[in-house]
Amino acid sequence: MAKQVTIVAGDVSDQAVQWLKAHGAQVEGFGLLTITLPEQAQVHKGSHGWDYTIAFYNDEGNDEASWIEIELYIDAYETSLSLKFDGDRDCSCKGRGCAECVEELAAIARGENPYAHHTPVPTTPPQSPAFTYVQDGTEHQARSIDWNKIFG
Numbered sequence: 001m002a003k004q005v006t007i008v009a010g011d012v013s014d015q016a017v018q019w020l021k022a023h024g025a026q027v028e029g030f031g032l033l034t035i036t037l038p039e040q041a042q043v044h045k046g047s048h049g050w051d052y053t054i055a056f057y058n059d060e061g062n063d064e065a066s067w068i069e070i071e072l073y074i075d076a077y078e079t080s081l082s083l084k085f086d087g088d089r090d091c092s093c094k095g096r097g098c099a100e101c102v103e104e105l106a107a108i109a110r111g112e113n114p115y116a117h118h119t120p121v122p123t124t125p126p127q128s129p130a131f132t133y134v135q136d137g138t139e140h141q142a143r144s145i146d147w148n149k150i151f152g
Ligand SMILES: [Zn+2]
Pocket: 087, 088, 091, 092, 093, 094, 095, 096, 097, 098, 099, 100, 101, 102
Protein backbone atom coordinates (compact mmCIF):
# COMPACT_ATOMS: atom_id res chain seq x y z
CA MET A 1 0.00 0.00 0.00
CA ALA A 2 1.28 3.41 -0.94
CA LYS A 3 1.64 5.76 1.95
CA GLN A 4 -0.92 8.48 1.42
CA VAL A 5 -1.74 11.47 3.56
CA THR A 6 -5.29 12.80 3.69
CA ILE A 7 -6.09 16.24 5.01
CA VAL A 8 -9.54 17.65 5.73
CA ALA A 9 -9.63 21.42 5.61
CA GLY A 10 -12.20 24.16 5.20
CA ASP A 11 -10.00 27.15 4.52
CA VAL A 12 -8.05 26.38 1.34
CA SER A 13 -7.13 29.12 -1.11
CA ASP A 14 -7.94 28.61 -4.81
CA GLN A 15 -4.24 28.93 -5.53
CA ALA A 16 -3.51 26.12 -3.09
CA VAL A 17 -6.17 23.88 -4.70
CA GLN A 18 -4.68 24.45 -8.16
CA TRP A 19 -1.20 23.77 -6.86
CA LEU A 20 -2.31 20.54 -5.14
CA LYS A 21 -4.04 19.30 -8.29
CA ALA A 22 -0.99 20.18 -10.41
CA HIS A 23 1.04 17.96 -8.06
CA GLY A 24 -1.32 15.01 -8.49
CA ALA A 25 -3.35 15.42 -5.30
CA GLN A 26 -7.04 14.53 -5.21
CA VAL A 27 -9.22 17.35 -3.96
CA GLU A 28 -12.80 16.38 -3.19
CA GLY A 29 -15.75 18.06 -1.57
CA PHE A 30 -17.19 21.53 -1.37
CA GLY A 31 -16.64 23.85 1.55
CA LEU A 32 -14.88 21.20 3.58
CA LEU A 33 -12.29 19.65 1.29
CA THR A 34 -10.74 16.22 1.53
CA ILE A 35 -7.26 16.33 0.07
CA THR A 36 -5.41 13.12 -0.66
CA LEU A 37 -1.75 13.70 -1.35
CA PRO A 38 0.28 11.57 -3.73
CA GLU A 39 2.98 9.50 -2.02
CA GLN A 40 5.80 11.72 -3.35
CA ALA A 41 4.54 14.57 -1.17
CA GLN A 42 6.95 15.67 1.53
CA VAL A 43 4.89 16.43 4.63
CA HIS A 44 6.77 17.94 7.54
CA LYS A 45 5.69 19.03 10.97
CA GLY A 46 6.51 22.61 11.85
CA SER A 47 7.97 24.01 15.03
CA HIS A 48 4.64 24.98 16.63
CA GLY A 49 3.16 21.51 16.59
CA TRP A 50 -0.03 22.60 14.84
CA ASP A 51 1.64 23.61 11.62
CA TYR A 52 2.72 21.45 8.72
CA THR A 53 4.17 21.97 5.30
CA ILE A 54 3.64 20.10 2.05
CA ALA A 55 6.47 20.25 -0.45
CA PHE A 56 7.61 18.41 -3.54
CA TYR A 57 10.91 17.91 -5.26
CA ASN A 58 11.40 19.34 -8.71
CA ASP A 59 12.51 17.12 -11.60
CA GLU A 60 16.14 17.64 -10.52
CA GLY A 61 15.40 16.29 -7.04
CA ASN A 62 15.68 19.67 -5.30
CA ASP A 63 13.01 21.40 -3.26
CA GLU A 64 10.63 23.43 -5.34
CA ALA A 65 10.37 27.16 -4.68
CA SER A 66 6.70 26.72 -3.71
CA TRP A 67 5.10 24.87 -0.84
CA ILE A 68 1.93 24.79 1.17
CA GLU A 69 1.61 25.86 4.75
CA ILE A 70 -1.04 24.10 6.82
CA GLU A 71 -2.45 25.46 10.05
CA LEU A 72 -4.35 22.76 11.88
CA TYR A 73 -7.34 23.61 14.03
CA ILE A 74 -9.56 21.33 16.08
CA ASP A 75 -12.44 22.44 13.86
CA ALA A 76 -11.47 21.18 10.38
CA TYR A 77 -13.40 24.08 8.85
CA GLU A 78 -10.78 26.40 10.35
CA THR A 79 -7.82 24.39 9.09
CA SER A 80 -6.13 26.48 6.44
CA LEU A 81 -3.87 25.66 3.53
CA SER A 82 -2.06 28.48 1.81
CA LEU A 83 0.46 28.50 -1.00
CA LYS A 84 3.85 30.07 -0.32
CA PHE A 85 6.72 30.93 -2.60
CA ASP A 86 10.35 31.12 -1.67
CA GLY A 87 11.16 34.57 -2.99
CA ASP A 88 14.38 36.53 -2.96
CA ARG A 89 14.57 39.11 -0.12
CA ASP A 90 16.60 41.38 -2.41
CA CYS A 91 13.89 41.36 -5.07
CA SER A 92 11.37 44.21 -5.29
CA CYS A 93 8.69 41.77 -3.99
CA LYS A 94 10.71 41.58 -0.72
CA GLY A 95 10.68 37.80 -0.56
CA ARG A 96 6.96 37.30 -1.13
CA GLY A 97 7.74 35.58 -4.40
CA CYS A 98 7.11 36.94 -7.86
CA ALA A 99 7.80 35.94 -11.47
CA GLU A 100 11.13 37.79 -11.21
CA CYS A 101 12.62 35.70 -8.44
CA VAL A 102 10.66 32.41 -8.45
CA GLU A 103 11.43 30.04 -11.31
CA GLU A 104 8.04 28.36 -11.12
CA LEU A 105 6.11 31.64 -11.28
CA ALA A 106 8.25 32.69 -14.24
CA ALA A 107 7.36 29.41 -16.00
CA ILE A 108 3.64 29.95 -15.30
CA ALA A 109 3.96 33.52 -16.67
CA ARG A 110 5.45 32.01 -19.87
CA GLY A 111 2.41 29.74 -20.11
CA GLU A 112 4.33 26.61 -19.05
CA ASN A 113 3.45 24.15 -16.31
CA PRO A 114 6.44 23.87 -13.97
CA TYR A 115 4.80 20.94 -12.16
CA ALA A 116 4.13 18.84 -15.26
CA HIS A 117 6.60 16.16 -14.10
CA HIS A 118 4.31 15.39 -11.12
CA THR A 119 1.37 14.49 -13.34
CA PRO A 120 2.75 12.45 -16.23
CA VAL A 121 0.47 12.32 -19.22
CA PRO A 122 -0.68 8.72 -19.84
CA THR A 123 1.02 7.28 -22.91
CA THR A 124 -2.22 5.76 -24.18
CA PRO A 125 -5.13 8.15 -23.81
CA PRO A 126 -8.32 6.56 -22.50
CA GLN A 127 -10.47 5.35 -25.36
CA SER A 128 -14.17 5.73 -25.37
CA PRO A 129 -16.25 3.05 -27.07
CA ALA A 130 -17.00 3.82 -30.68
CA PHE A 131 -20.64 2.82 -30.37
CA THR A 132 -23.16 0.86 -28.35
CA TYR A 133 -25.34 -1.93 -29.70
CA VAL A 134 -27.97 -4.20 -28.22
CA GLN A 135 -27.75 -7.95 -28.69
CA ASP A 136 -29.97 -10.51 -26.94
CA GLY A 137 -31.42 -7.74 -24.83
CA THR A 138 -28.02 -6.72 -23.42
CA GLU A 139 -26.17 -3.57 -24.21
CA HIS A 140 -22.68 -4.06 -25.62
CA GLN A 141 -20.00 -1.55 -26.35
CA ALA A 142 -17.52 -1.83 -29.17
CA ARG A 143 -14.55 0.19 -30.34
CA SER A 144 -14.86 -0.94 -33.92
CA ILE A 145 -17.62 -2.45 -35.99
CA ASP A 146 -17.53 -6.25 -35.95
CA TRP A 147 -20.52 -7.25 -38.07
CA ASN A 148 -20.07 -10.96 -37.27
CA LYS A 149 -20.60 -10.19 -33.60
CA ILE A 150 -23.77 -8.29 -34.29
CA PHE A 151 -25.38 -10.60 -36.86
CA GLY A 152 -23.40 -13.83 -36.38
ZN1 LIG B 1 10.38 38.75 -6.36
